[in-house]
Amino acid sequence: MNLLLLEPAELHPDGTARLAGRRLAHAREVLKAQAGDELRIGILGGSMGTARVVHLDAHELVLAVSAQEPPPPRAGVDLLLAIPRPKQLKRVLPAVASLGVDRLVLVNAARVEKSYFQSHVLTEDSVREYLLQGLEQAKDTQLPELLIRDRFRPFIEDEAPALFASHQKLLPHPPATAPLFGQPRPGPTQRIVLAVGPEGGWVPFEVELLQAAGFLPFSLGPRVLRTEVAIPVLLGQLSAWRMGVSSPG
Amino acid sequence: MNLLLLEPAELHPDGTARLAGRRLAHAREVLKAQAGDELRIGILGGSMGTARVVHLDAHELVLAVSAQEPPPPRAGVDLLLAIPRPKQLKRVLPAVASLGVDRLVLVNAARVEKSYFQSHVLTEDSVREYLLQGLEQAKDTQLPELLIRDRFRPFIEDEAPALFASHQKLLPHPPATAPLFGQPRPGPTQRIVLAVGPEGGWVPFEVELLQAAGFLPFSLGPRVLRTEVAIPVLLGQLSAWRMGVSSPG
Numbered sequence: 319m320n321l322l323l324l325e326p327a328e329l330h331p332d333g334t335a336r337l338a339g340r341r342l343a344h345a346r347e348v349l350k351a352q353a354g355d356e357l358r359i360g361i362l363g364g365s366m367g368t369a370r371v372v373h374l375d376a377h378e379l380v381l382a383v384s385a386q387e388p389p390p391p392r393a394g395v396d397l398l399l400a401i402p403r404p405k406q407l408k409r410v411l412p413a414v415a416s417l418g419v420d421r422l423v424l425v426n427a428a429r430v431e432k433s434y435f436q437s438h439v440l441t442e443d444s445v446r447e448y449l450l451q452g453l454e455q456a457k458d459t460q461l462p463e464l465l466i467r468d469r470f471r472p473f474i475e476d477e478a479p480a481l482f483a484s485h486q487k488l489l490p491h492p493p494a495t496a497p498l499f500g501q502p503r504p505g506p507t508q509r510i511v512l513a514v515g516p517e518g519g520w521v522p523f524e525v526e527l528l529q530a531a532g533f534l535p536f537s538l539g540p541r542v543l544r545t546e547v548a549i550p551v552l553l554g555q556l557s558a559w560r561m562g563v564s565s566p567g
Numbered sequence: 568m569n570l571l572l573l574e575p576a577e578l579h580p581d582g583t584a585r586l587a588g589r590r591l592a593h594a595r596e597v598l599k600a601q602a603g604d605e606l607r608i609g610i611l612g613g614s615m616g617t618a619r620v621v622h623l624d625a626h627e628l629v630l631a632v633s634a635q636e637p638p639p640p641r642a643g644v645d646l647l648l649a650i651p652r653p654k655q656l657k658r659v660l661p662a663v664a665s666l667g668v669d670r671l672v673l674v675n676a677a678r679v680e681k682s683y684f685q686s687h688v689l690t691e692d693s694v695r696e697y698l699l700q701g702l703e704q705a706k707d708t709q710l711p712e713l714l715i716r717d718r719f720r721p722f723i724e725d726e727a728p729a730l731f732a733s734h735q736k737l738l739p740h741p742p743a744t745a746p747l748f749g750q751p752r753p754g755p756t757q758r759i760v761l762a763v764g765p766e767g768g769w770v771p772f773e774v775e776l777l778q779a780a781g782f783l784p785f786s787l788g789p790r791v792l793r794t795e796v797a798i799p800v801l802l803g804q805l806s807a808w809r810m811g812v813s814s815p816g
Contacts, residue, residue: 320791390789409658413796456790499810540639541705542569547662547799550792554803561748 319344319454321366322359329361329383334372337379345371345379360459361385389459393418393553394509394560396485397462398478400427400516402545404437408448409546414462415452417553420509421463421481422449426470427524429516435468442466474527485511487533490552491525492542494535498555501534503562510560512552514545568593568703570615571608578610578632583621586628594620594628609708610634638708642667642802643758643809645734646711647727649676649765651794653686657697658795663711664701666802669758670712670730671698675719676773678765684717691715723776734760736782739801740774741791743784747804750783752811759809761801763794 322345328335337345345351351371359381360366367385374380395417401424402410414422424440438444442464449461467473486504490512504510513520513533520528529535543551571594577584586594594600600620608630609615616634623629644666650673651659663671673689687693691713698710716722735753739761753759762769762782769777778784792800 413793416790416792416796417800418790455793458790499807541665541667541707543665543799544662544704546795547665550796550799551666551803554800555807557800558748558804558807 319348320358321454321457321459322357322369323362323450323454323459324359324383325362326364333383335369335381335383337381338377342374342377342379345374346376351379357381358457359383359385360389360453360457362453362459362461364459365389366457366459390418390457392420392460393557394507395419395553395556396421396423396482396509396511397549398423398425398511398513399545400425400514400520401430401434401440402516403431404434404439406545407434407437407439410549411445411448412452412455413546413549415449415458416456417452417550418456418458418460419462419553421465423465423467423473423481425467425473427516428470428521429518440466470524471527474531478531482509482511482532485509487511487513487528487531489513489520489525489528489533489535490538490548491515491535492519492537494537496536498536498538499559501536504560506560510556512556514549514552517545568597569607570703570706570708571606571618572611572699572703572708573608573632574611575613582632584618584630584632586630587626591623591626591628594623595625600628606630607706608632608634609638609702609706611702611708611710613708614638615706615708639667639706641669641709642806643756644668644802644805645670645672645731645758645760646798647672647674647760647762648794649674649763649769650679650683650689651765652680653683653688655794656683656686656688656694659798660694660697661701661704662795662798664698664707665705666701666799667705667707667709668711668802670714672714672716672722672730674716674722676765677719677770678767689715719773720776723780727780731758731760731781734758736760736762736777736780738762738769738774738777738782738784739787739797740764740784741768741786743786745785747785747787748808750785753809755809759805761805763798763801766794 355371356368359369365385366387369381369383372380397419604620605617608618614634615636618630618632621629621631646668
């Protein structure tokens with residue numbers, strides 16, 4: 319936890335906040351905070367800054383908050399992600415939030431096991447907790463917008479066109495041979511949406527729907543990467559691509 | 568497991584191999600293989616291809632191997648990595664191997680806890696097992712060359728100059744402000760080495776030694792990423808950078 323996150327409602331008009339539970343425990347046990355110390359804090363959905371420890375005991379942490387700094391810039395990337403197995407989802411969610419993904423759509427697909435929907439990991443509250451861990455890690459205050467959809471086709475046909483109206487739509491899909499960088503390069507502020515399939519990939523029917531919706535297939539190369547590895551690789555490539563990286567040397 | 572890996576010594580002169588244990592269990596329980604099926608296989612350190620199941624029972628899997636294809640290209644990247652906590656190391660090692668890292672140096676640093684060296688995860692056999700998982704995932708046969716070093720300074724001063732003699736040496740280091748792409752771009756076949764610090768970063772003494780050894784500091788941006796997220800982001804950026812990505816559109 320590199321940033322203590324406060325809900326806006328926890329901030330009193332006099333600029334103080336009173337915390338208990340997990341954040342109190344972190345301040346006492348990990349940060350070994352004492353009265354007078356300055357801690358890094360962020361207001362969820364808002365600015366970040368520091369907070370002075372006014373008082374700290376076994377029951378309560380009282381902070382005097384000064385949050386004037388903007389959060390880090392967003393990735394400008396949305397993720398349409400076939401729901402991974404719960405064990406993997408627990409690792410993917412903090413990674414996605416730490417990378418500054420703007421919007422996360424967790425969607426059902428033919429190769430997503432039905433049982434994943436029964437997992438407690440996939441409840442909105444649980445997903446939010448894992449995303450918050452990513453913000454605390456990365457020092458960010460902006461949660462990705464979250465959608466969970468249990469039907470693929472209605473989502474692609476009815477919701478996606480409006481959600482991704484002006485996005486550059488990309489489909490990492492191993493049978494494709496074109497590299498990412500062969501696609502039209504997005505403008506510096508244009509949003510990108512990536513459709514990342516389940517283990518074993520999208521089925522042909524899903525690929526057809528995605529292509530009909532404007533998603534351009536490309537290949538990441540011959541290596542088959544786990545979702546939690548593929549997503550940061552893709553975000554790294556996209557950040558370079560967007561900057562149109564060329565050589566000064 | 569997307570590829571069944573065989574040790575070269577397991578391949579008999581007549582082209583058959585007899586397997587038991589974990590790979591037999593995988594063939595029976597996950598792949599539900601039967602006599603006559605074709606499985607994807609690789610010879611560790613060598614080529615890959617297919618194998619026909621000649622016989623399969625509770626005790627033995629007999630394969631007729633045909634391995635003519637080259638493994639996927641390497642990343643051209645070495646990693647000098649301050650030893651992460653064991654729980655993280657278990658996730659980092661398969662990721663590193665799946666990404667095709669050429670050489671992995673696990674090195675001690677001031678902010679590496681002494682207890683990590685007592686962990687069974689850090690033994691050569693255990694590290695190798697986790698790297699093999701990454702090869703099985705990515706469909707690769709080439710293990711990264713592995714070095715484990717418990718003293719930072721002697722490694723940097725005595726071993727690194729010869730190991731990284733013609734490498735482009737890079738140091739992702741948050742206090743730096745230059746972006747990666749401000750550095751001289753490596754040639755298409757030049758090896759790169761990345762020095763990735765521990766949680767909390769390299770201490771100033773270590774940064775000085777790395778800079779004296781020719782490592783150029785740059786910043787990945789304001790987000791603090793976990794090691795297992797930062798490494799794939801860096802590899803993604805480097806692959807784009809090496810290609811000198813520029814816009815066709």
